[in-house]
Structure formats: structure tokens, C-alpha cells
Amino acid sequence: MMMKNSIFILCLALFSAGVQAQVAIGKSDVNGSATILDFAEGTTSGIILPRVESLPPSVGGTFVYDATDLKVKVYGKVLDENGNPVSTSWIALTDTQGEFDSAIQDDFDEKHEGSIIGASNSSKEGVLVLESSNKAMILPKIANPEVNVKSPEAGMMCYDTVTKNLLVYNGKEWYSWSID
Helix, strand or coil: HHHHHHHHHHHHHHHHHCCCCCEECCCCCCCCCCCCECCCCCCHHHHHHHCCCCCCCCCCCCCCEEEECCCCEEEEECCCCCCCCEEEEEEEEECCCCCCCHHHHHHHHHCCCCEEEEECCCCCCCCCEEEECEEEEEECCCCHHHHCCCCCCCCCCEEECCEEEEEEEEECEEEEEEEE
16 A cells, blocks of 8 residues: 555656646636736736845846835846846836735745745745746736725736736835836
């Protein structure tokens, strides 16, 4: 019996290591083969970014809500006035300080260690790591989030289907980034 269980666990581990998972939240499947994470249309729930007390060493494309200066930030290339990359660092997506309830983060930290989608493991650290060389995440799509999301959390991120913009909430106000 013990040998049978060991073989089953080994087969399961080998199978899961080769799986390139695609995850749909609030619907049955993802849109397109180049999508690793997709959310249902018509939702009023966005992604809540991790709130950090100190900025971690990161890779490009990492998003956080910086609890020290209450701003949503992304780690990426800083461009000069001609659009040429000059350095890589944390870039604030919101320019004024927001607000957040630290009890929400404390409760979340007690219940979650982190998840990886798209691979069985990752060298990157995060609450949610999307590991793929050829798939991307589709943000939750919300029509007019500044009107339709009644109680947004600091660090919320979504795609506004009306303006076609990326929106981030800093705890006080929405910031809009044109991406089309």
C-alpha cells in the first residue's frame, strides 16, 4: 500500500511539473492561448496589490502598494526625456499619498504565503507570481470603477472598459494610465 501511494504521488508530481496552467477567475476559461490569468467581465472587484513596509528586491513588472509613502508602485525602467532607458527602479503610479487599513494586510498575511501560476516553482518571491515566458495576465475589467466599485481598497488595480485605461487606487483617489 505504501509503495502504491508513493508511485501515485511521484506520478502526480511529474505531471504537475509539466503543466502550464491557465487560470480563469469568475468564469470557465481564459480568453486566448496567450493568457495565464483572466477575470470575468462585468465584475466590480479588482486586484488588490500586496502592501509592503519596505520595497523588496524585484524584477521588472512587479507591482506593490508602498505602505511607507502610501503609493502604488511598479518596478521598471526609468526613461529620459527622449524615451531611452536610463535606470531601473521603483516608479510611483500615484503621486499623492493614499490611505489603507493595516488590519486588512495583517489578516491577509496570516492566511496566505503566496501562489505560483504557470509553473511548479519560481525563484521570484511574491503573494502571487505568474511564471510564463509566453503568456500574460488580463486585468479585471470594470466599467467606470470610480463609480461602480463602492468600497475600493488601497492598492486596487483594474482595467476600465469605458476609458480603456489602467486604473489604480491609492486609498483616497483613482489614478488613470492610458494603455491603448
